[in-house]
Amino acid sequence: MKIMRNPTILVIDDNPLNIGVIVDHLEVQNYDVLVALGGLEALERVRYVTPDLILLDVMMPDLDGFETCRRLKQQPSTRDVPVIFMTALTDLDSKIAAFNAGGVDYVTKPFQITELLARVRTHLALHQTQSELKDEVRARQTIEVSLRESELRHRRLFETAGDGILVFDSATGLINDVNTRYTDILGGSADDLRGRKAADVLNGYTHGMGTAIVDALSTQTEARWDDWSWQRPDGTDVSVEIVGATYHAGDRLLAQCSFRDIRARKEAEARVRYLALHDSLTGLPNRTLLMDRLGQSMAHVRRHQGQVALLLLDLDHFKHINDSLGHLVGDGLLEEVAKRLRSVLRESDTPARLGGDEFVIAASGISCAADAEGLAERVLDCFRPVAHVLGHNLRINASIGISLYPGDGDTPVALLQAADTAMYQAKKKGRGQYRLFSHDLSMAADRWHTLSSDLHGACERGEFVLHYQPQFSLDKSTITGLEALLRWQHPTEGMIEPGLFIPLLEEHGQMVEVGRWVLRTACLQNAAWQAQGLRKVRVAVNLSAQQFYRCDIVGAVNEALSESGLSPQWLELELTESLTLDDNEAVLKTMKDLKALGVQLSLDDFGTGWSSLSYLKRFPLDRIKIDRSFVRDIVNDASTAAIVHSILDLARQLGLDCVAEGVETVDQLDHLRHEQCAEIQGFLLSKAIHPDGIANLLMSNAQPGREENSTNVRRRA
Numbered sequence: 001m002k003i004m005r006n007p008t009i010l011v012i013d014d015n016p017l018n019i020g021v022i023v024d025h026l027e028v029q030n031y032d033v034l035v036a037l038g039g040l041e042a043l044e045r046v047r048y049v050t051p052d053l054i055l056l057d058v059m060m061p062d063l064d065g066f067e068t069c070r071r072l073k074q075q076p077s078t079r080d081v082p083v084i085f086m087t088a089l090t091d092l093d094s095k096i097a098a099f100n101a102g103g104v105d106y107v108t109k110p111f112q113i114t115e116l117l118a119r120v121r122t123h124l125a126l127h128q129t130q131s132e133l134k135d136e137v138r139a140r141q142t143i144e145v146s147l148r149e150s151e152l153r154h155r156r157l158f159e160t161a162g163d164g165i166l167v168f169d170s171a172t173g174l175i176n177d178v179n180t181r182y183t184d185i186l187g188g189s190a191d192d193l194r195g196r197k198a199a200d201v202l203n204g205y206t207h208g209m210g211t212a213i214v215d216a217l218s219t220q221t222e223a224r225w226d227d228w229s230w231q232r233p234d235g236t237d238v239s240v241e242i243v244g245a246t247y248h249a250g251d252r253l254l255a256q257c258s259f260r261d262i263r264a265r266k267e268a269e270a271r272v273r274y275l276a277l278h279d280s281l282t283g284l285p286n287r288t289l290l291m292d293r294l295g296q297s298m299a300h301v302r303r304h305q306g307q308v309a310l311l312l313l314d315l316d317h318f319k320h321i322n323d324s325l326g327h328l329v330g331d332g333l334l335e336e337v338a339k340r341l342r343s344v345l346r347e348s349d350t351p352a353r354l355g356g357d358e359f360v361i362a363a364s365g366i367s368c369a370a371d372a373e374g375l376a377e378r379v380l381d382c383f384r385p386v387a388h389v390l391g392h393n394l395r396i397n398a399s400i401g402i403s404l405y406p407g408d409g410d411t412p413v414a415l416l417q418a419a420d421t422a423m424y425q426a427k428k429k430g431r432g433q434y435r436l437f438s439h440d441l442s443m444a445a446d447r448w449h450t451l452s453s454d455l456h457g458a459c460e461r462g463e464f465v466l467h468y469q470p471q472f473s474l475d476k477s478t479i480t481g482l483e484a485l486l487r488w489q490h491p492t493e494g495m496i497e498p499g500l501f502i503p504l505l506e507e508h509g510q511m512v513e514v515g516r517w518v519l520r521t522a523c524l525q526n527a528a529w530q531a532q533g534l535r536k537v538r539v540a541v542n543l544s545a546q547q548f549y550r551c552d553i554v555g556a557v558n559e560a561l562s563e564s565g566l567s568p569q570w571l572e573l574e575l576t577e578s579l580t581l582d583d584n585e586a587v588l589k590t591m592k593d594l595k596a597l598g599v600q601l602s603l604d605d606f607g608t609g610w611s612s613l614s615y616l617k618r619f620p621l622d623r624i625k626i627d628r629s630f631v632r633d634i635v636n637d638a639s640t641a642a643i644v645h646s647i648l649d650l651a652r653q654l655g656l657d658c659v660a661e662g663v664e665t666v667d668q669l670d671h672l673r674h675e676q677c678a679e680i681q682g683f684l685l686s687k688a689i690h691p692d693g694i695a696n697l698l699m700s701n702a703q704p705g706r707e708e709n710s711t712n713v714r715r716r717a
């Protein structure tokens with residue numbers, strides 16, 4: 001230990017005169033001096049200060065010098081402090097006893113002070129050298145221990161590292177070491193690899209890469225290679241990220257390469273990318289990916305000519321399926337749709353799901369509009385077979401809007417908007433239709449959007465009216481019923497047909513409220529006609545699916561009947577075939593509850609619907625209405641005529657009445673008469689007319705003559 005301060009010397013003597021002389025001389029030599037007048041006092045002193053040297057008298061009354069020295073040597077703090085005895089005892093035994101007690105020197109009194117000072121200097125120097133030596137040994141031992149620990153730590157880190165590590169000598173290029181993780185990731189065995197050329201080994205995974213790594217690390221201290229696909233000796237692939245660095249180990253320059261297995265990260269990245277770009281339910285591309293691909297296809301067409309078609313599909317009645325059969329069935333149907341779409345598309349076509357029941361196909365490689373129409377037909381065809389979803393037989397129907405690039409929009413968004421416009425028009429044509437976009441449609445779409453906002457509050461503002469279309473018995477030619485048909489008296493657009501605004505009401509969730517108004521108004525009107533003494537006929541009111549499922553329809557009917565005082569037998573509720581597709585107990589119960597009120601139930605649009613006729617037997621129906629699409633073709637198409645014949649036959653067997661809708665020509669009427677259809681409804685006899693006109697009709701109780709309605713009669717060629 002190097003003493004930077006003045007050395008401290010403890011003088012222990014019971015004779016103050018001796019002490020005085022020694023202290024004076026020591027202080028002149030710049031020593032710091034402590035004194036103790038006996039052994040016990042000395043031992044007490046050294047508890048607080050550790051001197052660098054002790055001068056110790058032997059003969060002292062409390063504790064003699066030998067015992068004092070022994071005790072000092074027992075204490076860790078003073079064990080190494082050199083002790084010089086000063087005594088008048090000159091015998092050999094005393095000297096030996098002094099050395100045995102731990103003293104380093106022995107001065108006999110009387111002594112020359114210069115001799116004492118010389119001995120003090122010598123022992124201080126000796127002691128200092130010894131201390132330094134000890135410190136050095138201790139430091140070396142500490143370094144060795146920490147080196148050993150560091151080596152162990154390094155080894156442990158090396159072996160437990162998450163990355164594979166290969167170390168090679170920069171000068172020779174020979175592999176120095178590899179850890180276990182390296183062999184896990186890249187194969188091989190550590191014993192085989194050590195001593196081989198790093199470049200050769202690494203070139204084995206991918207040609208030339210090993211040489212590149214070794215070369216790079218011979219000129220750079222650090223290098224990095226992201227995302228490399230390598231092949232292991234067993235032929236399997238691995239993706240690695242490589243970080244290389246050099247370091248000096250003694251006189252050698254070593255290069256260390258870490259190999260990180262990034263397969264899991266790449267898979268996770270791919271998964272995230274997939275989820276961000278695909279619809280999780282169907283696995284089809286989502287809007288983002290579609291727009292991207294569409295943009296690419298449009299750019300390709302700009303450079304190389306050709307056309308891109310965008311087909312926007314909206315499933316008919318999907319909301320209704322979701323509402324009535326539940327989301328699981330709805331989801332199952334969407335998956336089935338995706339499956340079928342994939343089955344009819346080519347590699348170059350991108351099917352996508354935008355959300356809800358909206359699907360899109362971006363088709364490149366189209367050379368004309370007819371190609372796009374052909375694709376739309378293929379899609380509609382693929383939907384034809386009944387879909388079996390969770391025990392339900394469902395018919396998939398879609399409306400398709402088609403837009404083309406170039407022509408219908410310059411950006412993916414504009415093209416999608418055009419397809420959307422065309423799709424709404426297709427929907428208006430009826431189920432399972434497609435329509436090409438045209439700029440006229442765009443104007444219609446604008447109108448559609450204006451109407452959509454005008455519709456809010458139309459009911460409260462009293463803008464709705466009911467017109468009534470009479471139904472006639474064939475044999476007696478008398479009015480048997482009146483179908484209430486909703487009209488919207490728009491303040492600026494005039495009278496608007498329901499085909500245009502009912503889908504909007506349904507979309508906005510307003511159909512329940514408006515439907516309630518229709519029920520009330522029709523009942524009040526019929527009761528009023530009856531109160532005027534006019535002939536009693538039933539009034540038929542259409543029920544929408546929303547009314548059926550989203551409100552207490554039985555309560556609403558009951559309320560309308562009570563408020564109007566109309567006897568229930570004069571109210572008929574028209575259910576659409578799609579509404580009854582859910583052949584379940586809840587629907588059956590609602591129908592039975594309605595029947596229990598005493599009203600009549602009819603099935604509208606019969607024949608166009610979803611599948612099974614089995615519900616005809618199960619449901620408490622009074623009447624079926626043969627859809628006008630059958631009536632339209634009844635004269636010219638033998639198979640349609642056969643279907644109508646069968647429907648009428650079936651109805652007779654089940655004891656149901658039949659109304660043929662949409663009778664427009666005399667030939668159709670004659671055919672239906674021949675088939676003994678009980679009742680007819682159609683433009684041939686009367687359009688839906690204002691309640692005042694109906695009152696006149698009922699008053700005369702006559703069928704409007706065919707001649708009177710000649711404008712309505714359109715003979716089919």
Ligand SMILES: Nc1nc2c(ncn2[C@@H]2O[C@@H]3COP(=O)(O)O[C@H]4[C@@H](O)[C@H](n5cnc6c(=O)[nH]c(N)nc65)O[C@@H]4COP(=O)(O)O[C@H]3[C@H]2O)c(=O)[nH]1
Pocket residue numbers: 469484485486497498499502515518541542543544574604605628661662663664681682683684688
């Ligand atoms: N081409 C042709 N058409 C004929 C002929 N005879 C009648 N029609 C039309 O066929 C539709 C018959 O009503 P729907 O099938 O129940 O079809 C109705 C019904 O589904 C719905 N609808 C009308 N009013 C209401 C209502 O108050 N509530 C509900 N939920 N739906 C309604 O709107 C649909 C369309 O109603 P409208 O436009 O009034 O169209 C009426 C009627 O004007 C014909 O000889 N030839």
